[in-house]
Amino acid sequence: MRKIPVYTHPAAGWPALISSTRKLMDYKAFMRGSVSVLHSNQPKGGFDCPGCAWPDHKTHKAIDVCENGIKVIASETMNQRADAAFFARHSVTELQSWSGYELEHSGRLSEPLYYDAAQDRYVAISWQAAYERIADVLKNLDSPDEALFYTSGRVTNEPAFMFQLFVRCFGTNNLPDCSNMCHEPTSVMLGKQLGVGKATVVLEDFEQAKLIMLFGQNPATNHPRMLEMLAHAHKKGCRIISINPMREQGLSKFRNPQKPTHMAAGQSDEMVDEVIQIQIGGDVALLTGLAKWLVENDKIDSNFITTHTSGFDDLKQWLVAQSWQDIELGSGITQADIINLAKLVADSPATICTWGMGITQHVQGEDNVAMITNLLLLMGMIGINGAGASPVRGHSNVQGDRTMGIHERPKQSLLDSLERVFKRPMPQENGLDVIAGAKALMQGKLKAFISMGGNYAVAAPDKSAIQTALTTTQLNVFVATKLNETMLYPGANNLILPCIGRTERVITAKGEQFATIEDSMCQIVPTQGRLKPISDDLKSEAQIVADMATYVLGPDSSIPWQTMGSDFDIIRNYIARAIDGFENFNERIRESERGFHLYHPARHRVWNTDSGKAQFEVPQYPITYVAAQMVETSADYHSNGTSDNFKDKNIEKSTEQRVWQLTSVRSHDQFNTMIFGHQDRYRQTNRRDVLFMHPDEIKRLGWQKGDSVMVSRQDSQDERRTLGPLILTEMDIAANAVATYYPECNDLIDLDSHAPDSRTPAYKSITVVLQRVNEGGQLMSYNNG
Known part of the structure; x- marks a missing residue:
């Protein structure tokens, strides 16, 4: 395997402080922004950071804001009009x-x-x-x-x-x-299965968890304040597993700007114990393998299932019918590795599953959430300390709205x-x-x-x-x-x-x-700005x-x-x-500096569902759904050379029968559609017109880092959509997978590519065809090598 250039420094630390300071200067907001940083997420008249929705610390901290939050604050406090x-x-x-x-x-x-x-x-x-x-x-x-x-x-x-x-x-x-565009599958499926479409955990549960499984999220970029809690949990003996097609370097180590020993002595905290690089859209297949092994080896909480759940027999019948061959094909992970993870789940007395939009923004996003919830229910991990479902929202009050x-x-x-x-x-x-x-x-x-x-x-x-x-x-x-x-x-x-x-x-x-x-x-929580309006x-x-x-x-x-x-x-x-x-x-919002917690019935094992119990759900889509989409597109594209659907006078016939699954990502210098800059520190690129691919895959195609590539797909209305040219960039990402930046890739996605009930667009899983562009601007075929 070719060596992949990676970001070797811990997440946060001095680079985060330097980047934050530069951003305040870039926005000409150094004075207004710096004053606001001191009041961000503070009790007694502070304001809640307008960045992510990660909870505030319960204890007072002199500064309680991350690099991402400072960039959002800089954007808002700029003096220019x-x-x-x-x-x-x-x-x-x-x-x-x-x-x-x-x-x-x-x-x-x-x-x-x-x-x-x-x-x-x-x-x-x-x-x-x-x-x-x-x-x-x-x-x-x-x-x-x-x-x-x-x-x-x-x-x-x-x-x-x-x-x-x-x-x-x-x-x-x-x-x-x-x-509608982010966590709607979470709201739909948690509401259906547990009675409330929200997290069943509180921040203190992370201090008691023994196993945390991160699905489809990149906290170092999207909600950096979560890193401190992960590092704290890891230090207390919690095992942390990241399940993601991309190996995100910001999850390896964390240098806490709040700790003098970290900043002065160069210390850092470990976070993730293992990264399981599933293929894009492979979450249901992986979770199916976990649940299948747990059920078939009687490693589940039968008492909880009998007392508190409905639908177990249907799920069990479905799990037994799934073959390990399909599970491996759908997930890209071997049976042995899935069983090893299942044993960790079986041995954990307190498990939290946490996820971001890497889970929800798929056609099968509702199935992803359903299977995460099924896994927690099989193990009785709802309604006990240190365990539960933890979707992590993006915008600061999207849940409140x-x-x-x-x-x-x-x-x-x-x-x-x-x-x-x-x-x-x-x-x-x-x-x-x-x-x-x-x-x-x-x-x-x-x-x-x-x-x-x-x-x-x-x-x-x-x-x-x-x-x-x-x-x-x-x-x-x-x-x-x-x-x-x-x-x-x-x-x-x-x-x-x-x-x-x-x-x-x-x-x-x-x-x-x-x-x-x-x-x-x-x-x-209360929020109260301190600056005079601009x-x-x-x-x-x-x-x-x-x-x-x-x-x-x-x-x-x-x-x-x-x-x-x-x-x-x-x-x-x-x-x-x-x-x-x-x-x-x-009265309640004034009683405590940190506000109050909304009653969540499922935390008390009260189920406001149609059945009156927590509900197991069988997935709607086959666990090989993504693999089937790739095979179908490949057959369409390569039948007798190049199909009519993708025909272009500059495209040569090819014997390489491969298509790709594309996911959208956000850079370290943006917040949703807000582009603060072009520096993606953890992925080591300073431009946005890039296509991330594993270097082994680049070599297999006979391509090179820096090549120009066009991305295309056939949408649900049989219209061809294209993006590019993009610059090929190396990244530790799963085979068959490529990634590019949101929102630049959004025109590749049509309005009919979405989850069936929640109708969330499939930003994270798009079947595409790639073509290299030569120096003359012509599209070139794949090489056989």
């Missing part, structure tokens, strides 16, 4: 050619703006005039369902509750949010509760999610698009088609802190409404306000929602929108009455 003067210098057509990195660094949005088509520029507009334009369009739609109301996971609980209430009072459940009612498919109990509290009917029909909303936009069925944060077109599949569709609407509204690509494809009316950021103070006629968020482990023209998200509701629904509405906008305690009082688990909200 994207105001009317900025847009006077740059037309929208020009800005369409800017990269995500350039737009991210353009400045803070600091005044309300309206797109003037005659000038091809955004120009200043008064708040009143902006609201009047919004009301004029929304009130004249043929149906409320002609509007789509999207929400980003950075929106805090109070404005999120107001937003869903406003939208439902307007008359629609068209309330998609970024959950769902809890507050941001959902296109609301539970009847929520609608009934809202009707009881607010004395008005709520729409009963399910609304549009991200996928259905994008299709409706493209089909001309939507006349208005309103976004509370986020970068909808770029985060979703089919970016170019969505951007084009946005130009056909009567109204697009963006409540945001920063400029992004989705805002640059205006319809008849395009408005940007700038809001106060998480790091900034909200002061109203009722005094200084604080908001709340919900982290990945169901903890409700502009006097900014409004809080809650006030913007209150104003829109007042103009659209009328000032005589029985709901006191303006009172809520100026007094967040009033919002919380309504939440306490309408949302289960938030009784005495105002």
Whole structure:
């Protein structure tokens, strides 16, 4: 095997501090940003970091923020403004050619703006005039369902509750949010199997766990504060296994910036004991092998299964029918290695399974979550200390937004509760999610698009088609802190409404306000910015929602929108009455510096499921599903040379009958669609137009590092999609697998490639064909060697 160049330093440490400092300087936010860093995730008036949703430490720390968090803070606290003067210098057509990195660094949005088509520029507009334009369009739609109301996971609980209430009072459940594109399979399957679609663990469980299995996640890049807990658990004797097609170097060792011995003496903590490099999409097959061995060798918790579960016999019958040949084919892991891991599971008295979007963003994402939950149920690992299910969310309040009612498919109990509290009917029909909303936009069925944060077109599949569709609407509204690509494809009316950021103070006629968020482990915590807002023209998200509701629904509405906008305690009082688990909200959020934990029935072995018990689920897709997709595409592509589907005059016939499974990854210098820079320290590249492949595979093809490669696939509508050319880069990744960066790869994915129920797009598992580009720009065939 060829030696792979790897990042040899521990995660975090001095490189993280240097990178963070440089980013504060890059954003010209050193003073504002540094002050905010000191208050990030702090009790008593601190704000919750707008980065990931990893829980805060229970004990006080002088600095409690990671490199990723500092970059997000730097982005928000920059002094430069994207105001009317900025847009006077740059037309929208020009800005369409800017990269995500350039737009991210353009400045803070600091005044309300309206797109003037005659000038091809955004120009200043008064708040009143902006609201009047919004009301004029929304009130004249043929149906409320002609509007789509999207929400980003950075929106805090109070404005999120107001937003869903406003939208439902307007008359629609068209309330998609970024959950649709990330952890929806988690919410769907945990809800079905355990009764609540959230983590069953709390942070303290990681201190008591004896085995932690990390599925499809890269904490060093996406939620670095998790590294400290992993290192702590490992030091206490917990065995940690990473299951991932890519060997992520940030998981090997951790140099904690909080420890003087680490920073001064060069010490570091070990983390992961073993990396199991499954093939992309092989999680169900691996988990099937684990469960099969445990069941067939009677290594399961029969008492728990009998007392607390339903559906075991069906799962057992299915497991017995699965062959080890298929399990190996589907996972890319040998039977012997799977059995060795199964023995670790059998011997562990306390096991946590934790996962990220490497599990959920597949066509078979729901099966992935179901099999993880099945494994925990087989071993009785729900409802005991040191064990359970731990999905790790990305955006800081994506879970809280769902809890507050941001959902296109609301539970009847929520609608009934809202009707009881607010004395008005709520729409009963399910609304549009991200996928259905994008299709409706493209089909001309939507006349208005309103976004509370986020970068909808770029985060979703089919970016170019969505951007084009946005130009056909009567109204697009963006409540945001920063400029992004989705805002640059205006319809008849395009408005940007700038809001106060998480790091900034909200002061109203009722005094200084604080908001709340919900982290990945169901903890409700307060958040209160400390900085003066970058502009006097900014409004809080809650006030913007209150104003829109007042103009659209009328000032005589029985709901006191303006009172809520100026007094967040009033919002919380309504939440306490309408949302289960938030009784005495105002009192409880003030009782503890770190807030309170929402009651989770499954932690107490109470199962709010259809059967009244925890539910085993049999996977919907064959465990060889991904392998079959590759075989099918290979046959299509290589039948008699090159098939008509992939025919290109520059493609030579080939006898190499191989296709590839592509996964999207995020670099160490981005947060979701926010591109902070181009340096991916752990993967040792400083550009984004790269294609990661194992060096042995590169050699087998007769290619070389640095070659230019085109990536293509046939979508569900038999349309050919291409990406590239990309620069071939070495990475320790499983055979048959390649990776490239999100969101640049999103146009490879069509809107029909998604999980069946949760409808989450398959960003992490796309069957593709690769072709090398020669110096003359022509595509070349595979070599036989």
